[in-house]
Amino acid sequence: GNSVTQMEGPVTLSEEAFLTINCTYTATGYPSLFWYVQYPGEGLQLLLKATKADDKGSNKGFEATYRKETTSFHLEKGSVQVSDSAVYFCALIPTSGTYKYIFGTGTRLKVLA
Amino acid sequence: GAGVSQSPSNKVTEKGKDVELRCDPISGHTALYWYRQSLGQGLEFLIYFQGNSAPDKSGLPSDRFSAERTGGSVSTLTIQRTQQEDSAVYLCASSVRVSGNTEAFFGQGTRLTVV
Numbered sequence: 001g002n003s004v005t006q007m008e009g010p011v012t013l014s015e016e017a018f019l020t021i022n023c024t025y026t027a028t029g030y031p032s033l034f035w036y037v038q039y040p041g042e043g044l045q046l047l048l049k050a051t052k053a054d055d056k057g058s059n060k061g062f063e064a065t066y067r068k069e070t071t072s073f074h075l076e077k078g079s080v081q082v083s084d085s086a087v088y089f090c091a092l093i094p095t096s097g098t099y100k101y102i103f104g105t106g107t108r109l110k111v112l113a
Numbered sequence: 114g115a116g117v118s119q120s121p122s123n124k125v126t127e128k129g130k131d132v133e134l135r136c137d138p139i140s141g142h143t144a145l146y147w148y149r150q151s152l153g154q155g156l157e158f159l160i161y162f163q164g165n166s167a168p169d170k171s172g173l174p175s176d177r178f179s180a181e182r183t184g185g186s187v188s189t190l191t192i193q194r195t196q197q198e199d200s201a202v203y204l205c206a207s208s209v210r211v212s213g214n215t216e217a218f219f220g221q222g223t224r225l226t227v228v
Contacts, residue, residue, distance in 0.1 A: 032214040043117075044156075044204070044219040051214040089156065098169040099211045101146065105155035 002027045006090050006104035013080055013111050021075040021107045023064075023090035031092040033057075033066055033073040034101070038087045047075075047088070080111045115139075117220035119205050125226045126195055134190040134223045138207030145188050146206040146217060147180060156204065162188060163211045195227045 007022040025031065035047040035057070048057030053068035062077045073090060090104040118137040126132050138145050147159040158172040162182045170180070177195075182188040192199055202224050206217040 034216075036219075043221045044206075046216045046218075049214070049216065093214070095214075098171075099144070100158050100161050100169055100172075101156075101206075101217055102158065103148075103156040 002031070002092060002094055002102050004090050004092055004102055004104040006088075006107050009087075009106075009108040011107060011109045013109070015082055015111055015113050016079045017111075019075070019077040019080045019084075019109070021088055021090075021109070023073045023075065023104060025071050025073065025090075025092050027071075027092055027094060028097075029095055030068070031094050033064070034091040034093070035062070035064055035073070035075050036089040036091060036103075038089065038106070040086070044089065080109070082111045082113050085109055085111045117205055117207050117218050119203075119220035119223050121223060122221060123224045123226075125228060128197060128227055129194055131191065131193045132195055132225065134192075134203050134205075134225070136188045136190070136205030136207075136220060138186065138188070138205070139218055140186075142207035142209055142218075143185065144208040144211040144215075144217075145182060146208075147188070147190050148204040148206065149201045150204055150222070151201040159190070159203075161211070168211075192225075195225075197227045200225055200227045 032051045034049045036044045037047045048059040050057040050066035056065045087106045145162040148156040160170040177193045180190045202222040204222045206219045208215045208217045
């Protein structure tokens with residue numbers, strides 16, 4: 001079946017540190033991949049997405065590359081800010097069959113000033 | 114409205130009571146999703162609608178849970194005879210259409226507490 005595995009948190013970094021949050025997936029075919037972010041007290045919102053192999057999604061300094069060969073979609077940012085503190089969810093949606101978003105368990109990021 | 118609206122934002126109910134949670138999707142969005150987020154857990158899929166029909170309701174935990182959507186718009190998730198394990202944040206999302214690459218827009222959720 002389809003599934004998403006994320007690195008467990010919490011991840012605690014100092015401001016301006018480099019961030020990587022690992023995400024791997026299991027799916028048939030070529031799913032679309034997403035990163036959603038949930039800031040404290042807010043709803044989930046899309047951070048970035050990639051719909052085919054080797055695509056790179058980017059937004060707000062965050063990037064993730066769709067790697068078919070390693071079934072991965074790791075989230076990276078070169079220099080985090082305190083305002084990036086949030087919970088990050090990796091997700092996929094299949095391109096056939098049932099069109100439901102499948103989420104990872106989320107990774108909490110805390111950035112210290 | 115501008116976004117997905119859910120009501121109530123908070124609900125405290127006694128064990129054994131029935132509750133109804135409402136979701137108003139973004140106007141024109143044909144796809145609507147319900148998820149559950151328990152403390153420290155990820156998002157658990159419950160059901161999704163394409164228009165008024167539900168192609169996949171495999172995530173509903175038991176027959177105490179049901180959902181409907183009318184007029185291709187508002188959806189209601191009903192939990193009968195609530196149990197303490199039903200306590201969670203219930204999230205609704207909508208997207209323009211059901212497909213493999215469209216963004217889902219989420220509401221703020223309804224926090225349900227069963228006492």
